[in-house]
Amino acid sequence: xxxxxxxxxxxxxxxxxxxxxxxxxxxxxxxxxxxxxxxxxxxxxxxxxxxxxxxxxxxxxxxxxxxxxxxxxxxxxxxxxxxxxxxxxxxxxxxxxxxxxxxxxxxxxxxxxxxxxxxxxxxxxxxxxxxxxxxxxxxxxxxxxxxxxxxxxxxxxxxxxxxxxxxxxxxxxxxxxxxxxxxxxxxxxxxxxxxxxxxxxxxxxxxxxxxxxxxxxxxxxxxxxxxxxxxxxxxxxxxxxxxxxxxxxxxxxxxxxxxxxxxxxxxxxxxxx
Numbered sequence: 374x375x376x377x378x379x380x381x382x383x384x385x386x387x388x389x390x391x392x393x394x395x396x397x398x399x400x401x402x403x404x405x406x407x408x409x410x411x412x413x414x415x416x417x418x419x420x421x422x423x424x425x426x427x428x429x430x431x432x433x434x435x436x437x438x439x440x441x442x443x444x445x446x447x448x449x450x451x452x453x454x455x456x457x458x459x460x461x462x463x464x465x466x467x468x469x470x471x472x473x474x475x476x477x478x479x480x481x482x483x484x485x486x487x488x489x490x491x492x493x494x495x496x497x498x499x500x501x502x503x504x505x506x507x508x509x510x511x512x513x514x515x516x517x518x519x520x521x522x523x524x525x526x527x528x529x530x531x532x533x534x535x536x537x538x539x540x541x542x543x544x545x546x547x548x549x550x551x552x553x554x555x556x557x558x559x560x561x562x563x564x565x566x567x568x569x570x571x572x573x574x575x576x577x578x579x580x581x582x583x584x585x586x587x588x589x590x591x592x593x594x595x596x597x598x599x600x601x602x603x604x605x606x607x608x609x610x611x612x613x614x615x616x617x618x619x620x621x622x623x624x625x626x627x628x629x630x631x632x633x634x635x636x637x638x639x640x641x642x643x644x645x646x
Contacts, residue, residue: 391517394521395508398524399502399528402497402500402501402537403497403500405534406500406537406538407497408538410494414493419493422539423539425460425542426539426540427541428459428461428470429470429472429477429541429542429543430493430540431461432470433476433478433484435481436477436478436481436485437484437485437492438489442478443467443469445466445468446466454466460472464639469639472543472645473543473590473645474631474645475546475589475590476541476543476589478588478631479546479589483495492541496536496538496540496542496546499537499545499546499549499550500534500536500537500549502549504524504528506556507524508523508524509556510555510556514559546585547586547589547593550586550589551586554580557579557582558575558576558583558604558620561576561616561620562608562612562616572619573616573619576617576619576623577619579623580620580626581627582627583597583627584623584626584628587627588628591645
């Protein structure tokens with residue numbers, strides 16, 4: 374069997390086998406994207422290649438260990454608040470995050486539940502999860518064969534793989550959450566199905582994921598919010614009032630932890646570093 378025929382057979386798998394193929398593809402992607410951190414990190418000295426990654430890791434770890442996103446620096450009393458690493462904010466001798474809090478809160482909470490050692494591998498995990506959401510979204514909009522081809526191509530997209538390997542940047546977590554939001558938003562408005570899942574569970578998951586995408590890279594609301602609003606307008610009758618209220622409730626729920634931390638750190642729920 375030649376390569377062309379093998380590829381043709383692969384992309385024409387049955388629905389069940391195709392789902393397993395996507396899971397294997399996501400697993401291979403996770404392992405490959407984790408290799409860089411596995412080869413370069415040491416539990417005794419975790420190091421990063423940029424100030425933003427260092428800051429995000431520090432505050433995620435600090436939240437996991439001490440349930441706090443700030444740290445006192447006594448030397449700033451003597452040095453007029455000039456003692457701090459890059460990408461850290463100093464406020465009255467206290468070191469605080471300078472970026473959006475989504476990644477630090479989520480990774481810190483997961484590290485609190487499991488262990489600190491998982492933090493460098495969370496972004497590869499969410500990168501793999503994003504591929505699964507992407508497959509499901511394309512499958513809903515087109516068909517299974519196109520979805521599998523698109524997902525296979527997406528898994529080899531250099532920027533996606535690169536930022537999945539660079540674990541403490543916001544990009545991949547934002548993309549995965551946005552893809553999940555669009556995927557479950559598409560499922561909740563399925564033309565031929567209106568079960569409990571479609572009326573309550575899918576709107577809840579869509580709202581949660583869009584909310585976490587927003588707190589991970591809030592600047593992306595410049596295009597994300599109009600896109601969501603436009604899709605709602607085109608599906609306003611199919612969405613209805615109940616699904617909209619569920620979606621909005623869980624969107625607000627996902628914003629609350631970050632709003633609370635913003636209030637503690639910066640004095641206002643909508644303020645950032």
